[in-house]
Amino acid sequence: MTSNHHTDVRAHANPGSNREQDQKLLTIVEAADIVRAPVATLRYWRHLGTGPRSFRLGRRVLYRYDDLITWINDQHDGPHAA
Template sequence: MIRSLPDQYLTPEDLVILLRLPSVETVYQWRRKGTGPRGFRVGRHLRFDPQDVRAWVDSLRERAA
């Protein structure tokens, strides 16, 4: 469970570490399917706002309850 997120924008690699995902490809699959946290591009680089990641995790927890 994510207790605290950094104040900076997150990379797909950061999500792999924070959420203990099997690979960065999981993040890109979520993006293609529209099921993961909202992300945005900075040039060709994908970034995630920590607040959006938190909101997404919270929404998953609410659905599981």
């Protein structure tokens, strides 16, 4: 991964990836690693309703990989993007 801030996250996706990868479920720890933010930040964003889409499965909070990537790209392309 390069340090270029304008790189689209989708460019890092495996070109051979399939719908199964897009449907992959991530824990909050895995999601935090991808967005490079503390788990507490993802919890706070979830509380505010401003973070990536998530859902509960039993007691666990999960994120779909494709929802996370979409959210990241939306932040990059959004009205407050630098």
